[in-house]
Amino acid sequence: MQFGRKTLSLETQAIIMKYKLKYLLGLLPALALLSCSGQAGKTLEIQNEADLSGLRVVTLAGSSYDVELSKREDITLLLYNNSSDCLQALITDKADVMANDEIVFNSAIRNENGVKIAFLGDHSFPTAFMFRKDEAELADTCTAVQRRMIEDGSMQRLKDYWLSDQYAETTTFTHITYETEGAPIRVAAAASTAPIAFRSGDDWYGIEIDLLRELGKELRRPLDIKYYDAASSILALKSGLADVACGCFFVTPEREEEFLFAEPYHDYHPAYFVVDKDVRKQKEGVIAWLKHSIRKNLLTEKRWKYITDGLLETLKISILSILLGSLLGILLYAMTRSRRSWIRSVASAYNAFLSGIPELVLLLILFYVVFAKSGLPSDIVAVIAFAMFFASGACDIYKTSLDAIPGGQTEAGLALGFTRSQTFFNIVFPQALRRGLPLYKGQCISTLKGTSIVGYIAIQDLTRAGDLIRSRTFDAILPLLLVTVFYFLLVWLIGLLLKLASPKKKVL
Amino acid sequence: MITISHLSKTYHNPDGSHLTVLKDVNCEIQPGEVISIIGPSGTGKSTLLRALNLLDPPTGGSIFLNGENILEKGYPVHKMRQKVGMVFQSFNLFDHMTVLENVMYAPCKIRKISLEQAREEAMALLRKVGLADKAEVYPANLSGGQKQRVAIARCLAMKPEVILFDEPTSALDPTMVGEVLSVIRQLAKEGMTMLIVTHEMKFAYDVSTRIFFMNEGVIYEDGTPQQVFEAPVHSATKAFVQRIRKEVFEVEGTDFDFLDMETRIRQFCIKYNIPEVSAKAMRLCELAMPSFRAVNKPLTVRITYSELSEESAMDFMLEGLSDSPLPDAGLTPAAQEEIKGLCREIVEEPTARGFRVKYRFS
Numbered sequence: 072m073q074f075g076r077k078t079l080s081l082e083t084q085a086i087i088m089k090y091k092l093k094y095l096l097g098l099l100p101a102l103a104l105l106s107c108s109g110q111a112g113k114t115l116e117i118q119n120e121a122d123l124s125g126l127r128v129v130t131l132a133g134s135s136y137d138v139e140l141s142k143r144e145d146i147t148l149l150l151y152n153n154s155s156d157c158l159q160a161l162i163t164d165k166a167d168v169m170a171n172d173e174i175v176f177n178s179a180i181r182n183e184n185g186v187k188i189a190f191l192g193d194h195s196f197p198t199a200f201m202f203r204k205d206e207a208e209l210a211d212t213c214t215a216v217q218r219r220m221i222e223d224g225s226m227q228r229l230k231d232y233w234l235s236d237q238y239a240e241t242t243t244f245t246h247i248t249y250e251t252e253g254a255p256i257r258v259a260a261a262a263s264t265a266p267i268a269f270r271s272g273d274d275w276y277g278i279e280i281d282l283l284r285e286l287g288k289e290l291r292r293p294l295d296i297k298y299y300d301a302a303s304s305i306l307a308l309k310s311g312l313a314d315v316a317c318g319c320f321f322v323t324p325e326r327e328e329e330f331l332f333a334e335p336y337h338d339y340h341p342a343y344f345v346v347d348k349d350v351r352k353q354k355e356g357v358i359a360w361l362k363h364s365i366r367k368n369l370l371t372e373k374r375w376k377y378i379t380d381g382l383l384e385t386l387k388i389s390i391l392s393i394l395l396g397s398l399l400g401i402l403l404y405a406m407t408r409s410r411r412s413w414i415r416s417v418a419s420a421y422n423a424f425l426s427g428i429p430e431l432v433l434l435l436i437l438f439y440v441v442f443a444k445s446g447l448p449s450d451i452v453a454v455i456a457f458a459m460f461f462a463s464g465a466c467d468i469y470k471t472s473l474d475a476i477p478g479g480q481t482e483a484g485l486a487l488g489f490t491r492s493q494t495f496f497n498i499v500f501p502q503a504l505r506r507g508l509p510l511y512k513g514q515c516i517s518t519l520k521g522t523s524i525v526g527y528i529a530i531q532d533l534t535r536a537g538d539l540i541r542s543r544t545f546d547a548i549l550p551l552l553l554v555t556v557f558y559f560l561l562v563w564l565i566g567l568l569l570k571l572a573s574p575k576k577k578v579l
Numbered sequence: 580m581i582t583i584s585h586l587s588k589t590y591h592n593p594d595g596s597h598l599t600v601l602k603d604v605n606c607e608i609q610p611g612e613v614i615s616i617i618g619p620s621g622t623g624k625s626t627l628l629r630a631l632n633l634l635d636p637p638t639g640g641s642i643f644l645n646g647e648n649i650l651e652k653g654y655p656v657h658k659m660r661q662k663v664g665m666v667f668q669s670f671n672l673f674d675h676m677t678v679l680e681n682v683m684y685a686p687c688k689i690r691k692i693s694l695e696q697a698r699e700e701a702m703a704l705l706r707k708v709g710l711a712d713k714a715e716v717y718p719a720n721l722s723g724g725q726k727q728r729v730a731i732a733r734c735l736a737m738k739p740e741v742i743l744f745d746e747p748t749s750a751l752d753p754t755m756v757g758e759v760l761s762v763i764r765q766l767a768k769e770g771m772t773m774l775i776v777t778h779e780m781k782f783a784y785d786v787s788t789r790i791f792f793m794n795e796g797v798i799y800e801d802g803t804p805q806q807v808f809e810a811p812v813h814s815a816t817k818a819f820v821q822r823i824r825k826e827v828f829e830v831e832g833t834d835f836d837f838l839d840m841e842t843r844i845r846q847f848c849i850k851y852n853i854p855e856v857s858a859k860a861m862r863l864c865e866l867a868m869p870s871f872r873a874v875n876k877p878l879t880v881r882i883t884y885s886e887l888s889e890e891s892a893m894d895f896m897l898e899g900l901s902d903s904p905l906p907d908a909g910l911t912p913a914a915q916e917e918i919k920g921l922c923r924e925i926v927e928e929p930t931a932r933g934f935r936v937k938y939r940f941s
Contacts (some may be wrong), residue, residue: 480636483671483730487685487737497688504674527739578676579687579694 114348115167117189123343129157129166131262133301135196135321136170136341152300154264156543160200161346172319173342175264177236192341196321198221199335202280204307209286209315211258213333216286225285230337232310233266233278242372249288254288255295256392259529261318263542268318270298270539271372279298279317282336297529298539306435307529310443322439364549374540381536382557384450388532389519389561391454396461396518403466404473413469418466425463431447431524433459440529453525457518464514472507473499512569516562523558533557580772581608581631581741587796588626600626600918601637602796608741608774613767615804616776617818618793624776627742627793631774632663645740661689664739668746670726670885672718672733678705679714682733690737697736704732708762726753728762735766742766744775753852760786766897780820780886784808792816808887824851830868830878840864844882851884856891859921859940863893866918867938870908871895876933894937896930903927903934 117123124145130136132150140148149166151157154175161169162184173191181187202210220226232238263269268277275296287294299307307313308330319339322332369375406418425433434456442452484494526535528541537554541547588601597637600623608614616624629635631642633649633656642649649659673681682701686692692700705711708728718726727747734742744763748756766773767786777783783790783804790807792800792815799939800807800816811817826847828840841861848857860882871878877898886890897904905927918925923941927934 123849323714477669477671479667479669479671480673483673485634485657486660486665487633487733488657488689489685490657493657493688497684498673502673505675578680579683 074217111184112156114187115189115345117168117343117345119190120193120343123168126167127165128168128170128343129160130170131157131301133305134319135323138323138325139341141168147297147382148457152302152356153262153538153542155538155545155547158186158545159547161186161344164346167345167346170341171344172267173340174266176236176342176344176545177239177266179236181344181347184545186344187347189343189345192343195340197335197338198319199322199332201308201320202314202317202331202333203311204329204331206314210331210333212289213286213315215337216289217282220282220285226336229278229281233281234337235532238266238347242271242284244271244274246276246281247284247288249284249291250289251291251293253290253292253295256283256315257313258283258294258296259307259313259316259318260296260298261301261304261316261320263298263539264318265543268296269543270377271543272376278507279319283315283317298531299529300527303435303527303529306439306458310439312439312443364546367544368540368546368549368553372543377531377534377536377539378553381531381533382561383532383560384525384562385519385522385533388450388453388457388522388525388530389515389565392457392461392518392522393515395454395458397465399462400465400469403462404469407466407470422463422466425460430456430460430521431527434524434528449525449528449530452528453522453530457522460521461514461518464517467512468507468510468514469503471510472503475506476502501578504574508569508573512566515565515569519561519565520558533561580610580645582641582643583607583631584641586627586630586637586642588623588630588635588637588639595691600796601630604640604796604798606791606798606801608772610740610772611770611772612789613771613787614775614789614791615787616774616791616793617778617783618791618799619821622793623796624793625745628665628774628776629747631743632660632665634665657902661737664737665743666727666730666734666742666744666747668749670718670723670730670750672726672729674718677715678715678721678729681729682736682936683717685733686736701732701736703727704735704880707735707765708732710929717814722755723751724758725752727755731759731766741772741774744773744777746776746778748777748779750759753849780808781889784887785868792819794819821857821885824886825881825883828880830872830880840880847884851886851891853884853891856882856884856940860893863918863921863938866914867895867908867910870910871897871936873909874900876900876905886936890939892937892939894935896933896935898933900934903930903936 117126123140123143127147127149128140129149129151130140131154132152137148137150140146149160151160157169157171158176160166169186170192173188176186189360200210200213202213215267217226220229238244257512260268260275264277266277268275268279270276275294280294280296285295297307297313299313301318304313304318308316316330320326320332321339322335326332369378381518403418403421406414409415409418434453437456438449438452442455455545480498480502484498485491488499511549520530523534525532531539533554538551540550544550584605586601586604587599589597589599589839591597600621604623604627616627618624626635630637640650644659644662648654649656654662673684676684677918679698679701682704683694683697686697686700687694702711702714705714710725710728710729710732713721713725713729718729721729731742731747746846747763748759751759756779760779763773763775763782764786775783775787785804787804790800790802790804791798792807792813794815800811800813805882806812807816808820811820824847826843828843844860845857845862848860864880868880874897879896879898880893882891882893918938921940922938924939926937926939929935
C-alpha cells in the first residue's frame with residue numbers, strides 16, 4: 072500500500088548504478104595511460120647467467136627455469152603461473168629479467184611490448200610428452216611416430232613452420248584431419264602458449280598439438296584437449312583424468328621418477344629477456360589504443376567468443392550451484408532442527424568442516440581425488456563443490472532469518488485458523504524473506520565471484536577466458552578490464568533477479 | 580457449548596523429569612458467559628486456555644465443542660480455531676502488515692470473502708475498537724494498548740463463537756490497561772462468550788458472569804463474582820482474592836540502602852496505579868523511621884495494597900517488642916500532627932513476633 076518508498080529506492084538504485092558504471096568506464100583511459108607510460112633509464116646490460124647475480128628474475132612456476140634458478144641464492148626469483156603474467160611482471164618493473172622460451176616470445180611480441188633477448192642460456196632443455204607410468208604402450212607409440220616423422224622429414228617441416236616466426240604472421244591455422252573410431256586421447260595442456268600448444272578459435276594448434284594429432288591418427292583416436300595450468304595438469308595426469316600432458320615439459324630426473332616420457336622431440340633454448348629502453352614506445356591516443364586493443368584482443372581469431380562462452384559457463388555454474396545449494400541448505404537447516412542429536416551433530420560437523428576449508432582446496436580434492444575415477448564432467452564437479460559451500464551459507468541464512476521471527480507470529484496464525492503450512496507460507500516466510508534476502512543476495516554474489524577459480528579444473532569460465540586471450544596477445548589491460556566489467560554486470564543481474572523475487576510491500 | 584472433562588497436561592522434559600500443570604479440569608461453558616480465570620502464578624490458567632484451542636494440546640481428558648470431540652484423531656483443528664479466537668498477552672500482530680491488513684488478512688485467506696467486503700468489515704471493527712484512523716499504520720508505530728485493540732479486532736474479524744483472552748493487559752503500561760479493558764467490557768455487553776485469564780481483580784469482579792479460581796492444576800472454586808470474591812468457600816481462594824500486594828524491606832544496621840527503598844516504593848505505587856500514595860509513604864518514612872530505628876530492634880517495613888478494596892497502608896514491625904514504641908519515640912508534636920494528616924487511621928497491635936504500628940492511608 073505504500074508505493075512511495077519503493078519507487079524512491081529503485082530510483083536511488085538506478086542512480087547509484089549509473090555512477091558505478093561511470094567510475095568503471097573512467098578506469099579505462101586511466102589504465103590506458105598507465106600502459107603507455109614508458110620507463111626511464113637505461114637498458115640492463117647482461118651477457119650471461121653469471122650476470123644475473125643480485126637481480127630479480129621472473130619465470131614460470133614449476134618450469135625447468137624454476138628448478139634451475141632456484142638453486143642460485145644470489146638472485147631473487149619471482150614465480151608466476153603463465154607466460155603473460157611473467158611478461159607483465161617484466162614490463163611493469165616488478166622484475167629485471169624474465170627467463171622463458173626463446174620461441175614463445177617471437178619478434179613481433181618482443182617489439183610490441185618493448186622487450187629484447189639479452190642472451191641465450193648455456194644449456195638447452197630436452198622436451199617431450201609426459202605419460203602415466205602404466206601407459207607405456209602409448210608412450211612407445213608416440214616415440215615411434217616421432218621417429219617416423221624425423222625419417223620422412225615431416226618433423227623438420229613442422230619445426231620450420233612453428234619454431235620460426237613464420238606462424239606469427241597468420242591468424243588462421245589448419246591441422247590434419249583423420250577418421251576416428253577409438254576412445255579419445257585425453258590431453259592436459261599445461262599452458263595455452265603459442266607456438267607450443269594454444270587455442271585459436273574453437274580449436275587447439277601448435278607444434279605439440281600437431282605431433283599429438285599424428286599420434287591420434289596412428290591410433291585412429293580423436294584428441295580431447297583441456298587447458299589446465301602447469302601444476303594442475305600434472306595432478307590431472309596423476310589422477311587419471313588425462314592420458315598425456317603437453318605444454319613444453321622438460322625432461323627432468325624428478326619427473327622421470329613419477330612419469331614416463333616419450334623421446335624428446337626438441338631441445339629448447341632458455342632465453343633471458345630484459346626491457347629494451349632504447350625502443351621508446353610511441354605515444355598513442357586513448358582512442359587509438361582502444362581500437363588497437365579491441366582488434367587484437369577481441370576481433371582477431373574471434374577471441375570475443377572466449378568471453379561470451381566464459382560468461383555463459385560462469386553463469387551456468389553459478390546459477391546451478393545457487394539452486395542446488397539453496398535446496399541442500401533447506402535439508403541442512405531441517406537437520407539442524409532435528410530432534411535426534413546425531414542428525415544435528417552431522418549438520419553442524421558439515422558446517423564446521425566447510426567453513427574451515429578454502430573453496431579452491433575443496434574443488435581440487437573433489438575433482439582430482441573424490442570424483443577422479445567417476446568420469447564426472449568438470450563443470451558438474453564445480454557445481455557440486457560450490458553448491459556444498461552455498462548450502463552451508465544458506466543454512467545459516469535460513470537459520471538467522473527464520474529464528475528471528477518470534478514464535479508468537481506462528482501462534483497468532485494458528486489461532487486465527489490457518490493450517491501449519493499456511494501459517495508458514497503466509498505469515499512466517501514473508502517476514503523471514505525480508506530479513507534473509509539481503510544476506511542471500513550477498514551469498515549469491517560471493518558464490519558467483521568464487522567461481523572464478525574453476526579454471527583450476529580446466530573449465531573455461533569468464534576468468535579463464537581472460538587468461539586465454541592474454542596468453543595469445545600478452546596484453547593485460549583490456550582482457551582484465553572486460554572480465555571485470557562482465558563480472559560486475561553479472562553481479563548486477565543477480566541483484567536484479569533477486570529484486571524481482573523480493574516480496575511486494577502489499578500483502579493482499 | 581464447551582464441555583471440558585478430566586483435562587490434564589503434563590510436560591515431559593528432555594532430562595526425563597516431568598511437570599503436571601493441569602491435573603483434572605472439569606467445567607461446562609454456556610454461550611454468552613464471560614468467565615474470568617484467576618489464581619496464583621503457575622497454576623495452569625494460561626495452559627488451560629492454550630489447551631482449549633490446542634496450541635498446547637492436552638495430554639488427557641476430553642474437550643467437546645458444540646458436541647464434537649475436538650481431541651479426536653483427524654479432527655480439523657484449524658476449522659475449530661476459526662470458531663475459537665484467541666488474544667495473546669504479547670499481541671502477536673503481523674509486523675509486516677498494516678493494521679488494516681492485519682484485520683483483513685485471515686478473512687480474505689480463510690473465509691475467502693472479497694477484498695471489498697473484508698475491507699468494509701475490517702474498517703467497521705477498527706471503528707469499534709477506536710482505531711479506524713490507524714488503518715494504514717504498521718504495528719511498530721502503535722502503543723501497546725493500541726496493538727492489543729487491533730489484536731482484538733483481528734480476532735473478531737473471523738467471527739468467532741468464543742474468544743480466549745490470555746492475560747490481555749499484563750504486557751501493558753498501567754496507563755494503557757483501561758482502553759483494552761473497556762473494549763472487552765463492550766464485547767461482554769454484546770453477549771460475546773469469553774474466557775479471560777487476568778490479574779485485574781476489579782475488572783474480573785465487574786465484567787464476569789462467572790469466576791474460575793484455579794489452584795494446583797484444578798478449578799478450585801467456580802461461581803459468580805459475588806460468591807468467589809465475597810464469600811469464598813475454600814481458604815486458599817480467600818487468601819488469594821483478599822490478597823494484599825506488598826513490598827517488604829528489612830531495615831538492618833547502619834548501611835541500609837534508603838535510596839533503593841525509595842525506588843522500590845515508587846515502582847510499587849506505579850505498578851498498582853496508586854501514585855498519590857508514593858509521596859505520602861516517602862514522607863511517612865522520613866518522619867517516623869528515625870524513631871523506630873532508635874529502638875534498636877530488627878525492623879521490618881511493609882507497604883501494602885489491596886486490589887479488591889483498593890486500600891493501601893504502611894506498617895513498621897519491631898521484632899521482640901511487646902509494647903508500643905510510640906510513646907517513647909520522641910516525635911515532635913509537629914511531626915505527630917503531620918503524620919495524622921497523612922493517614923486515615925493508625926493501628927497499634929502486638930503480633931506473634933513483636934509489635935506492629937500500621938498507618939492506613941486515606
